[in-house]
Amino acid sequence: xxxxxxxxxxxxxxxxxxxxxxxxxxxxxxxxxxxxxxxxxxxxxxxxxxxxxxxxxxxxxxxxxxxx
Numbered sequence: 001x002x003x004x005x006x007x008x009x010x011x012x013x014x015x016x017x018x019x020x021x022x023x024x025x026x027x028x029x030x031x032x033x034x035x036x037x038x039x040x041x042x043x044x045x046x047x048x049x050x051x052x053x054x055x056x057x058x059x060x061x062x063x064x065x066x067x068x
Contacts, residue, residue, distance in 0.1 A: 005049045020050070028053075032064060033063055036060065
């Protein structure tokens with residue numbers, strides 16, 4: 001048994017897979033201005049789950065902008 005949802009999600013029908021990856025993409029889009037950025041939230045959501053991605057997104061801070 002695989003502990004990560006990503007390994008299990010490929011056994012579902014294609015429409016369920018598209019919803020799963022669409023939710024992952026949505027979490028990543030909301031995380032663009034956060035510390036982990038787009039790619040960090042996308043990979044985190046794909047590996048663990050979009051729900052955990054939302055939790056991490058909610059508790060993370062925004063990026064620090066360096067002023068020149």
